[in-house]
Structure formats: C-alpha cells, structure tokens
Amino acid sequence: MKNEIKTFEVENLNLSYGEKQALKNINIEIGSKEIVALIGPSGCGKSTFLRTLNRMNDLIENVKIEGEVKYHNQNIYDKNIDIYGLRKNVGMVFQSPNPFPMSIYDNIAYGPRCQGVKKRDILDKIVENSLKEAALYDEVSDRLHDSALALSGGQQQRLCIARALAMKPEVILMDEPTSALDPIATVKIEELILELKKEYTIVIVTHNMQQAARISDKTAFFYMGELIEFDETNKIFTNPKHSQTEDYITGKFG
Numbered sequence: 001m002k003n004e005i006k007t008f009e010v011e012n013l014n015l016s017y018g019e020k021q022a023l024k025n026i027n028i029e030i031g032s033k034e035i036v037a038l039i040g041p042s043g044c045g046k047s048t049f050l051r052t053l054n055r056m057n058d059l060i061e062n063v064k065i066e067g068e069v070k071y072h073n074q075n076i077y078d079k080n081i082d083i084y085g086l087r088k089n090v091g092m093v094f095q096s097p098n099p100f101p102m103s104i105y106d107n108i109a110y111g112p113r114c115q116g117v118k119k120r121d122i123l124d125k126i127v128e129n130s131l132k133e134a135a136l137y138d139e140v141s142d143r144l145h146d147s148a149l150a151l152s153g154g155q156q157q158r159l160c161i162a163r164a165l166a167m168k169p170e171v172i173l174m175d176e177p178t179s180a181l182d183p184i185a186t187v188k189i190e191e192l193i194l195e196l197k198k199e200y201t202i203v204i205v206t207h208n209m210q211q212a213a214r215i216s217d218k219t220a221f222f223y224m225g226e227l228i229e230f231d232e233t234n235k236i237f238t239n240p241k242h243s244q245t246e247d248y249i250t251g252k253f254g
C-alpha cells in the first residue's frame, strides 16, 4: 500500500566527498521489520549509503549531501533534527567488533547511563535483557564484571549488538558485521539477525552474497555510486532485471 509510511524513504540522495561523488541520485524505501542487504563491488558506496541513514557521514570532513532521507516521514537532514535522538533510534554495529575497554556490564550500561539511567536494578535488567536478546547472556552471565576485551571476536560482536539493543533502537545498521569473524561465529550472528528481525528493522552491508541470500528480505545492488536494482532478495538472486546485477551475482566482476 503506497499510503503506508515507510521506516525510511530516501529521495534523490546525492553525496560527495570533496570532488568525488560517492552516491548518485539514490531512491529507495525501507519498510518496518525488513532485513535489507546492501551488496556491490568494493567502493560502490554501500557503507556511505548506510551511514547516511543515521548521519554518521556528518563526522567526515568535506561531505556534501543533497536530497532527502526521511525517517518516519521526517527528513533527517532538516536543521532542527535531534541527531542524538536519531542515533538512539537508528543504532549501528561496525565491521570490527569495537567494545569499550571496560567490563561487559559497563559496555552495555554505558549508553543508558549517558541517557541518565542511574538506578542499579534498572541497569541490571537492561544489561541482562540486552545480552539475552543478543544471544550472549548464557556465555557471560558469570563474568559480567570481567573485561569485554577478553571475549572472543564473535562474542565481542554480539556484545556490540547487545550494546546497540540497550538503547532500544528501532533500526540497526550493520556494516559487514561478520567480515572479521570465523564461519561458526558468522553463523551465530546470522541466526541472531534473523531472530532480531521480529523486533527490528535491519540494514546490512555485506560482501558475502550467500549471506545476503540467506538472511535478507530485500537486496539493493549498488554499482559506482548508483543503486542499480532493489527488489525481493529471491528475485535479485534468481531473476534480476539488470545485466549488471546478474554479472555481479554470478561472479563476472567483484
């Protein structure tokens, strides 16, 4: 139904780093509780696009952005937007697990504490629930006050997901969240993402086409800053409309 307000509606989005145009007239809609995979060869603009959804590109010098990214019908590039509120609702998980050098407990309590949550019993509950949601609680419940840096890479990444969940986001952006992980840790994160989809909207950049095919509902294929094709994942991988998409998914270039 066209009248339904999408989680994101991106209209005529252009982004340049100095002279270099990295995104060219992107138009895309992302619905609630969808998993959308962003695929395409290196340098095609996937991460740049992902970062436009919670204004992480603002942190980079010389970025020029034109067009609109509407989040629940409000352009997040409007002057009066509350960027911290936006980033609370649209959380992010990065390529390499990046826990803070502090305990497992404090990693997760960090965000809520910054938001003014002080009561120990409330923080305890947030930490426990977030770790459970990220399928990590059983592995760490007896060492919540040990350093997060002692966890394995896969556990650290689930901790980073738990840290994002503690902020009670609506959307989670993931930039190649398994590229630094071994196959077993990767499977665990993929299972977790499928579980999280019941509650959250997820946009994930991946180089791994099997991963996109396994976990996403829709796939967006980017090439040289353009969004070439966006459709149901099944369609993209079995019957794409564009020859460039077909060439990419069949491995003719990468």
Ligand SMILES: Nc1ncnc2c1ncn2[C@@H]1O[C@H](COP(=O)(O)OP(=O)(O)OP(=O)(O)O)[C@@H](O)[C@H]1O
Residues within 6 Å of the ligand: 017, 020, 022, 040, 041, 042, 043, 044, 045, 046, 047, 048, 049, 060
């Ligand atoms: N901070 C930056 N400053 C200048 N140019 C940048 C910056 N970040 C990205 N670019 C350029 O913008 C283009 C798109 O980069 P981006 O990282 O979004 O691509 P990508 O598809 O995510 O690539 P990869 O799969 O290799 O991570 C590339 O040409 C890249 O060199």
